[in-house]
Amino acid sequence: MRFAPEPAHSHGQSPATPRTAIVLCNLGTPDAPTAPALRKYLAEFLSDKRVVEIPRFVWWPILHGIILRTRPAKSAAKYASIWTPEGSPLRVWTDKQAKLLAGYLGQRGQRVTVRHAMRYGSPSIASVLDELKGMGVNRMLILPLYPQYCAATTASVFDAVYAWAATQRSLPELRFVNRYHDDALYIEALARRVIEHSQTHGRPEKLVLSFHGVPKRTLALGDPYHCECQKTARLLAERLSYKPEQVLVTFQSRFGKAEWLQPYTEPTLVKLAKQGVKRVDVMCPGFTSDCLETLEEINQEARAAYTKAGGAEFHYIPCLNDQHEWIAAMSSIAMRHLQGWPTTGADDPAALAAERERALAMGARA
Ligand SMILES: C=CC1=C(C)c2cc3[nH]c(cc4nc(cc5[nH]c(cc1n2)c(C)c5CCC(=O)O)C(CCC(=O)O)=C4C)c(C)c3C=C
Ligand SMILES: [Fe+2]
Numbered sequence: 119m120r121f122a123p124e125p126a127h128s129h130g131q132s133p134a135t136p137r138t139a140i141v142l143c144n145l146g147t148p149d150a151p152t153a154p155a156l157r158k159y160l161a162e163f164l165s166d167k168r169v170v171e172i173p174r175f176v177w178w179p180i181l182h183g184i185i186l187r188t189r190p191a192k193s194a195a196k197y198a199s200i201w202t203p204e205g206s207p208l209r210v211w212t213d214k215q216a217k218l219l220a221g222y223l224g225q226r227g228q229r230v231t232v233r234h235a236m237r238y239g240s241p242s243i244a245s246v247l248d249e250l251k252g253m254g255v256n257r258m259l260i261l262p263l264y265p266q267y268c269a270a271t272t273a274s275v276f277d278a279v280y281a282w283a284a285t286q287r288s289l290p291e292l293r294f295v296n297r298y299h300d301d302a303l304y305i306e307a308l309a310r311r312v313i314e315h316s317q318t319h320g321r322p323e324k325l326v327l328s329f330h331g332v333p334k335r336t337l338a339l340g341d342p343y344h345c346e347c348q349k350t351a352r353l354l355a356e357r358l359s360y361k362p363e364q365v366l367v368t369f370q371s372r373f374g375k376a377e378w379l380q381p382y383t384e385p386t387l388v389k390l391a392k393q394g395v396k397r398v399d400v401m402c403p404g405f406t407s408d409c410l411e412t413l414e415e416i417n418q419e420a421r422a423a424y425t426k427a428g429g430a431e432f433h434y435i436p437c438l439n440d441q442h443e444w445i446a447a448m449s450s451i452a453m454r455h456l457q458g459w460p461t462t463g464a465d466d467p468a469a470l471a472a473e474r475e476r477a478l479a480m481g482a483r484a
């Protein structure tokens with residue numbers, strides 16, 4: 119085992135460099151809406167054992183023989199339909215969230231560096247942690263942009279951090295945020311989204327809360343994801359004073375042949391339309407940024423399926439994105455996890471040196 123070389127000494131850092139950082143971690147997205155970019159992205163994503171829990175000797179031929187030959191072109195066309203001049207929406211929002219959170223904390227006197235990193239693609243988690251360490255950061259808070267803990271997402275982010283840590287000789291202090299599905303400010307941010315929407319459009323017959331699905335067997339294997347989605351939905355419905363029968367929890371983005379968490383989003387919307395439900399509002403509380411799964415799968419495909427089945431009004435309520443209440447929620451979640459770590463400059467090398475001089479001077483007087 120070879121560890122990455124460390125600087126011979128770490129003196130001389132700029133006193134202005136905060137020593138604490140928050141790393142907002144998201145899934146990642148392809149670099150371009152093209153088949154080659156999708157092939158690279160999907161190969162990395164779908165090779166992750168946290169995402170596809172099938173023995174490699176079974177999965178490898180399927181992934182390389184079938185999926186990576188057919189899916190990249192189909193997915194690229196979907197990405198092309200949501201691509202913006204600035205790039206993939208997931209990347210644009212995640213980058214903006216990191217900048218807004220940095221500004222929010224800075225205005226409140228918190229000396230913390232904020233970066234975003236992607237589990238797949240760029241900027242990779244390892245490259246961001248390298249950069250932070252190179253800046254002299256020695257305390258890092260890993261904050262996944264997934265409110266509900268899931269092994270496929272949250273644990274996979276942590277795996278990447280541990281893998282980076284295993285290459286380091288001198289480790290920073292590390293802390294991890296596992297979940298915030300029931301955080302009061304996160305729920306409030308979601309509620310504000312719904313309330314703002316209903317102020318203009320009124321209330322729907324049904325509010326459908328669509329979460330990304332996972333294979334059903336992961337529930338029996340002890341993954342808390344399903345329960346945390348249900349709790350988020352219950353807290354949001356309570357905050358909005360919606361009756362339980364007005365709110366439905368569904369799961370989208372099924373992948374592969376196995377059964378996933380039910381009920382599935384699109385078939386549920388079709389059933390509602392056929393039952394005569396004329397107006398649905400759909401929101402995706404498990405996605406903190408709009409992305410392919412919300413903008414294309416929900417706002418395009420599911421909308422078309424609902425309308426085709428006879429539904430009259432389909433309203434998509436956007437994700438938290440750059441909403442102010444969400445930035446405040448992230449700040450509160452982060453600050454809770456940063457407790458005990460100085461973030462007001464008291465840990466500057468210069469401040470520490472001055473403190474030491476004072477202590478020595480006092481000792482000399484005593
Ligand atoms: C919010 C949590 C997510 C969970 C849980 C999750 C599980 C999961 N996903 C796949 C397969 C795919 N997901 C894809 C896109 C995608 N997934 C999430 C989030 C979760 N996934 C997001 C935010 C996105 C969008 C990324 C973007 O660039 O906008 C894709 C890629 C697109 C496609 O080809 O369909 C795949 C594939 C599995 C197998 C899984 C659980 C085990
Ligand atoms: Fe996914």
Ligand SMILES: [Fe+2]
Nearest residue numbers: 371410411415
């Ligand atoms: Fe999808």
